[in-house]
Amino acid sequence: MDTGSKVNWLKLLQYTVLLGIILYVGRSLFVPLSFSLLISFVLYPICRWLENKGMPRWAAIAVCLSVLVLLFGGLAWLLINQLMRLVEEWPNLQFKLTAAIRDVSLLLEQNFGVKVARQTNWLESMGNNVAANLLNIVKDVLYTSVVSVVLLVLIPLYVALILYNREQLAKALYSLFSRSEHHKIKTILHETITTYYNFIKGMAIVYAIVGTLNTIGLLILGVPHALFFGVVASILTFIPYVGITIGAILPMAVAWITYDSFWYPAGVVLVFAVVQYLEANLIFPWAVSYRLQVNMLFTLLAIVAGGILWGASGMILFIPYLAILKLIADKHESMRSVSLFLSVSDTKL
DSSP states (O other), X not given: OHHHHHHHHHHHHHHHHXXXXXXHHTHHHHHHHHHXXXXXXXXXXXXXXXXXXXXXXXXXXXXXXXXXXXXXXXXXXXXXXXXXXXXXXXXXXXXXXXXXXXXXXXXXXXXXXXXXXXXXXXXXXXXXXXXXXXXXXXXXXXXHHHHHHHHXXXXXXXXXXXXXXXXXXXXXXXXXXXXXXXXXXXXXXXXHHHHHHHHHHHHHHHHHHHHHHHHHHHHHHTOTTHHHHHHHHHHHTTSTTTHHHHHHHHHHHHHHHXXXXXXXXXXXXXXXXXXXXXXIXXXXXXXXXXXXXXXXXXXXXXXXXXXXXXXXXXXXXHHHHHHHHHHHHHTXXXXXXXXXXXXXXXXXX
């Protein structure tokens, strides 16, 4: 028994390593396909409803994709417009930032004995390192921009093809299993798509409410470009435990530079903390009927693993796929061990 158990764990480790290698090497293929599959899950119920109303499949797909592109395009335009206004005010912010750095420099010299000359040497050293790596930074930015443009073309194309050929893809999936398993696979597929669609629909409501509350709170504090910071912070909450921290850094810095007081950054923290409390305890339970909740440990592991394998895209994609895995495991007794691993302590199995 022990030997067999060791062999099983060894095989599991081998399969995990092999899967990681495949995902890493094939990330250029799997990343757009993964985004496309999740988007297809969301658009499928709408597309099917339009088809039931008599609309041809190609037209239903075109309508769904057009609405999706308009929504994301409008959000992108809003964020870019706000960002350009922030760039226009950069000279004023830069002047205040320079004054803030000078004050910090005097504070370091008076309280910690770090001479201004030594601080200047540190800054020059950092500047030289940035200049030395500037070419690589520019190359990375250009590469990322090209990849993003390619993804903007490929992802809608993949989504359209998945939705149009969904019956053939489902039959191909069924063929991987014995005939006796076909009904179970069909049930799992239907439950996954339905639950994930309802989850994303609820999350869209959550992000809209959270973005509005963030913006109102920042406007009350008088933080410049409150709409931009409020929406960005709302979007970044998609990354659990990490996103809200990242989203709060820039408005805190702008508030500090603008008003020369630590009370305003503290106010930003208070606003985001209150909104997050409301989101977790009131908004989310009201808007989302099924909480795709995964153990914090495995959520963080998914974020780290996704970042290692697929970069920023992996940090976003691995979370919903892990949640879908838990959804499937919760509903099938044969996967009880997986469900126990991924569940939070108060989840009833």
